[in-house]
Amino acid sequence: MRSRIFAAAGAAVLLACTAHPATAAPGPRAAAAAAPDISLANVKAHLAQLQTIANNNGGNRAHGRPGNKASVDYVKAKLDAAGYVTTVQTFTSSGATGYNLIADWPGGDPDRVLMTGAHLDSVTAGPGINDNGSGSAAILETALVVAQQNLKPDKHLRFAWWGAEELGLVGSNYYTNNLPSAERSKIKGYLNYDMVGSPNPGYFAYDGDGSSGSGGPAGSAEIEKVQRDYFASINVPVQDTAFDGRSDYGGFIRYGIPAGGLFTGAEEYKTSAQAQLWGGQAGTAFDRCYHSSCDTTANINDTALDRNSDAIAYSVWTLAGTPAPPGETVYADDLETDKGWTANPAGTDTAATGKFERGVPQATSYSGTNLQLAAAGGTRTLVTGASGGTSAGDNDIDGGTTSIQSAPITLPTGTLTLSFSWYLGHLNNASSDDYLRVRVVGPNGTTTVLNQPGAATNRSASWQTATANVSSFAGQSVRILVDAADAGGGSLIEAGIDNIKITKS
Incomplete structure (x- = not known):
C-alpha cells in the first residue's frame, strides 16, 4: 500500500459500526451456500513462500526486481493447477516490465463479473509480507477454495494480483484504462484487499455509502454492508476508511464500478479509543514495519489475518450469488x-x-x-x-x-x-x-x-x-x-x- 492517511486527521472520520447506517441492504441470503472457513495455515504457507522468494531475490519483491516476477510465477502456478484461466498482462513503468496476473474461474454470467484484487509487489526496502503479501495470500487461498468446492456462482469470478502498486497504482490503472468500455461495464463489483494482517490491527472497511464523507460509486454501500455483516457475526467492531485513491480500487471507482474492501492499518497510530475497541497498543502504528525491511512473516497478526481471510470468502460467496444446491x-x-x-x-x-x-x-x-x-x-x-x-x-x-x-x-x-x-x-x-x-x-x-x-x-x-x-x-x-x-x-x-x-x- 502506498503511503496514506485518513482524511480530517484520522479518527475524526472513523465511525463505529454500531452507529453506521444500515441502508442499501443487499437482501436475504439465509439459504445461500455457506462461505467456507479459510485455513489460516494455508494462507500463512503462501506468505512463507513469498518470504522465501524475497530472501532469494535481494530481500524484496518490488516492481522491476526478480522477486516480483517470481511471486507472479508462484501464484500463477497455483491457479493454473486449480483450473483457472490465467493471463499475465505486462506493462512498463520506470523503465522496467511490470505484471498483472488475472485469473478467471470458468462459469457464471460473463456479463456480471465480481472481481477481487490485491497488489503483489513490495517496496524495495523489504519483502512486503503484510504490505501486501497478506492480501495477496488471502485472496489466493480464497480462489483455491472456490476451485476445491467447484463453486458455481451466479456471477463470473475474476481474481487479480496487481503490479507496481507501490509506484502509484500503475498496474491496476493500466488494467482499467486499457479494458474496453463494454468489458468494464460487465464488472459489477470490485473487492480490494491491501494489508489485512497488520501486527497492531484495526478493522476498517472502505466507506461505500459515504457516511464519513468519501463514498464509492453506486452499489458500493452494498459491498460495505456485506463486509460489515461478517464482522458483526463475530462481534468485531468495524470503522470506516475513506476511498482516498491510495490503493488499487482507484482505477475502478474512477469508472463508476462499485468497490469495497478491508484494511487493518498502516503507518497511522492507533488511538486509545481504537485500542479499547480492538485491543493492541495505543499510540503506536498499526504496522510499525510499514515499508521497512522488518515487514517479514514475523510482522503478521494471526487473528487479524484469519478474520479478514474469512471475511474475504464471505464477501465473495455472498456477492457472487451462490445458492444452495437445488433439490x-x-x-x-x-x-x-x-x-x-x-x-x-x-x-x-x-x-x-x-x-x-x-x-x-x-x-x-x-x-x-x-x-x-x-x-x-x-x-x-x-x-x-x-x-x-x-x-x-x-x-x-x-x-x-x-x-x-x-x-x-x-x-x-x-x-x-x-x-x-x-x-x-x-x-x-x-x-x-x-x-x-x-x-x-x-x-x-x-x-x-x-x-x-x-x-x-x-x-x-x-x-x-x-x-x-x-x-x-x-x-x-x-x-x-x-x-x-x-x-x-x-x-x-x-x-x-x-x-x-x-x-x-
Missing part, C-alpha cells in the same frame, strides 16, 4: 404464462402509475443509471409498469404503493427454500421510505423474505438472486406477496421480480 422443485414460475397473479389483491394500493403487472418490460435508464430491466429469463416478469414511455419517469411508481400476489401454493413438508431474481432501481431523489418487499403469507402469519429500501443515491438496477428458508410454512397453503412503494415524495423508482422457485431438500 426437488415444488413450485416454479418464470412468469411466461399466467399462473394466477392478482394485482392490488387487498384493494389498498395507492400508486397512480407504475403499478405491478406481469408484462414484457421495456428497459429504461437515466444518465447511465439503469432503472427498468428486461426479464431475467424469457420475456415476461413482474414489473412496475412494463412500458418505458418517452422518458424514464413516465411509467415508474408514483404516488404510493403497488402490490401483486400469487395464486395459492400448496407446500409439502420438509426443508423448503424460496429463491427469486429481483432488482430495484432508483435515482438520488429516492429515500429510505421507498422500498421493494417480498413476503410469504400463510394461514398463521407472514414472513418478509426481502425488504430492500431506497436511498438518496443513484442505484442502477441489476438482477440479483435472493434465497430464504421458508420451512416454517411446510405443509401449508401460502401466497407470495410482492409490493413496492414510492413513499418518499416524487422519487423515480422501478422494480422487478422473476424466476420464482421453491425447492425441497
Whole structure:
C-alpha cells in the first residue's frame, strides 16, 4: 500500500459500526451456500513462500526486481493447477516490465463479473509480507477454495494480483484504462484487499455509502454492508476508511464500478479509543514495519489475518450469488404464462402509475443509471409498469404503493427454500421510505423474505438472486406477496421480480 492517511486527521472520520447506517441492504441470503472457513495455515504457507522468494531475490519483491516476477510465477502456478484461466498482462513503468496476473474461474454470467484484487509487489526496502503479501495470500487461498468446492456462482469470478502498486497504482490503472468500455461495464463489483494482517490491527472497511464523507460509486454501500455483516457475526467492531485513491480500487471507482474492501492499518497510530475497541497498543502504528525491511512473516497478526481471510470468502460467496444446491422443485414460475397473479389483491394500493403487472418490460435508464430491466429469463416478469414511455419517469411508481400476489401454493413438508431474481432501481431523489418487499403469507402469519429500501443515491438496477428458508410454512397453503412503494415524495423508482422457485431438500 502506498503511503496514506485518513482524511480530517484520522479518527475524526472513523465511525463505529454500531452507529453506521444500515441502508442499501443487499437482501436475504439465509439459504445461500455457506462461505467456507479459510485455513489460516494455508494462507500463512503462501506468505512463507513469498518470504522465501524475497530472501532469494535481494530481500524484496518490488516492481522491476526478480522477486516480483517470481511471486507472479508462484501464484500463477497455483491457479493454473486449480483450473483457472490465467493471463499475465505486462506493462512498463520506470523503465522496467511490470505484471498483472488475472485469473478467471470458468462459469457464471460473463456479463456480471465480481472481481477481487490485491497488489503483489513490495517496496524495495523489504519483502512486503503484510504490505501486501497478506492480501495477496488471502485472496489466493480464497480462489483455491472456490476451485476445491467447484463453486458455481451466479456471477463470473475474476481474481487479480496487481503490479507496481507501490509506484502509484500503475498496474491496476493500466488494467482499467486499457479494458474496453463494454468489458468494464460487465464488472459489477470490485473487492480490494491491501494489508489485512497488520501486527497492531484495526478493522476498517472502505466507506461505500459515504457516511464519513468519501463514498464509492453506486452499489458500493452494498459491498460495505456485506463486509460489515461478517464482522458483526463475530462481534468485531468495524470503522470506516475513506476511498482516498491510495490503493488499487482507484482505477475502478474512477469508472463508476462499485468497490469495497478491508484494511487493518498502516503507518497511522492507533488511538486509545481504537485500542479499547480492538485491543493492541495505543499510540503506536498499526504496522510499525510499514515499508521497512522488518515487514517479514514475523510482522503478521494471526487473528487479524484469519478474520479478514474469512471475511474475504464471505464477501465473495455472498456477492457472487451462490445458492444452495437445488433439490426437488415444488413450485416454479418464470412468469411466461399466467399462473394466477392478482394485482392490488387487498384493494389498498395507492400508486397512480407504475403499478405491478406481469408484462414484457421495456428497459429504461437515466444518465447511465439503469432503472427498468428486461426479464431475467424469457420475456415476461413482474414489473412496475412494463412500458418505458418517452422518458424514464413516465411509467415508474408514483404516488404510493403497488402490490401483486400469487395464486395459492400448496407446500409439502420438509426443508423448503424460496429463491427469486429481483432488482430495484432508483435515482438520488429516492429515500429510505421507498422500498421493494417480498413476503410469504400463510394461514398463521407472514414472513418478509426481502425488504430492500431506497436511498438518496443513484442505484442502477441489476438482477440479483435472493434465497430464504421458508420451512416454517411446510405443509401449508401460502401466497407470495410482492409490493413496492414510492413513499418518499416524487422519487423515480422501478422494480422487478422473476424466476420464482421453491425447492425441497
